Amino acid sequence: MRADVDLVVPVKALRRAKTRLVGVTDDRPALALAFALDTISAALPAVRSVLAITDDPFVAAELAALGVESTPGPEGLNEALHHGAALLRSRDPHSVIGALQADLPALRTTELEQALAAATDRAFCPDRQGTGTTLLLSTPGGDLMPRFGEGSAQAHARDAQTLIGPWPSLRNDVDTAEDLERAAELGLGPRTCAALTPVCN
Ligand SMILES: Nc1nc2c(ncn2[C@@H]2O[C@H](COP(=O)(O)OP(=O)(O)OP(=O)(O)O)[C@@H](O)[C@H]2O)c(=O)[nH]1
Numbered sequence: 001m002r003a004d005v006d007l008v009v010p011v012k013a014l015r016r017a018k019t020r021l022v023g024v025t026d027d028r029p030a031l032a033l034a035f036a037l038d039t040i041s042a043a044l045p046a047v048r049s050v051l052a053i054t055d056d057p058f059v060a061a062e063l064a065a066l067g068v069e070s071t072p073g074p075e076g077l078n079e080a081l082h083h084g085a086a087l088l089r090s091r092d093p094h095s096v097i098g099a100l101q102a103d104l105p106a107l108r109t110t111e112l113e114q115a116l117a118a119a120t121d122r123a124f125c126p127d128r129q130g131t132g133t134t135l136l137l138s139t140p141g142g143d144l145m146p147r148f149g150e151g152s153a154q155a156h157a158r159d160a161q162t163l164i165g166p167w168p169s170l171r172n173d174v175d176t177a178e179d180l181e182r183a184a185e186l187g188l189g190p191r192t193c194a195a196l197t198p199v200c201n
């Protein structure tokens with residue numbers, strides 16, 4: 001566990017989430033929620049705190065049941081992350097602030113811990129394809145400076161250490177049906193597995 005790391009996790013309103021998974025399930029909002037809950041449940045033991053940014057009251061209630069704090073934020077991924085990072089920084093001027101994507105349904109706590117342990121500076125973990133970003137960490141006391149979006153791995157690599165190592169579950173964000181197949185090979189979290197029943201079991 002890294003006691004100096006606080007994570008901000010953006011969670012889009014469920015009715016608008018995971019549009020590239022149309023056809024994979026009859027209930028896309030339920031699958032998006034399951035991704036977020038499995039991701040956050042796996043992340044919780046690895047860090048000091050998790051703050052979710054979501055405008056969705058249903059997501060907020062589900063997170064509260066897990067003991068996870070959430071707050072609404074502005075529209076847009078980087079804007080939401082700026083908002084959450086500012087809140088976390090106001091609470092602790094020295095912490096490492098991390099941004100973790102909420103679509104990592106195979107995430108293993110131990111793999112996140114290994115990646116966090118490998119970070120010695122501002123750092124990011126590229127996604128499986130090497131183009132996107134699944135985790136971004138600030139320097140201690142530093143700004144998060146999120147540059148998520150298309151080509152974010154290249155954008156973050158300009159001034160952040162690249163975290164590559166034995167943590168495939170941290171790299172496997174799920175945007176497409178193929179990503180979901182890869183995540184299933186790694187082992188899906190329990191809520192995602194239940195949301196995909198009977199396919200998963
Ligand atoms: N709070 C908040 N989170 C967002 C927003 N846009 C994206 N996210 C979150 O950012 C992460 C990465 O987003 P994407 O992989 O693009 O997910 P998505 O937008 O649901 O998927 P697509 O509809 O297929 O693009 C996920 O955790 C989303 O829930 C936003 O406007 N606000």
Ligand SMILES: C=C(OP(=O)(O)O)C(=O)O
Nearest residue numbers: 132133148149152173175
């Ligand atoms: C926004 C990003 O995620 P995705 O490509 O999964 O939409 C990103 O990787 O920067």
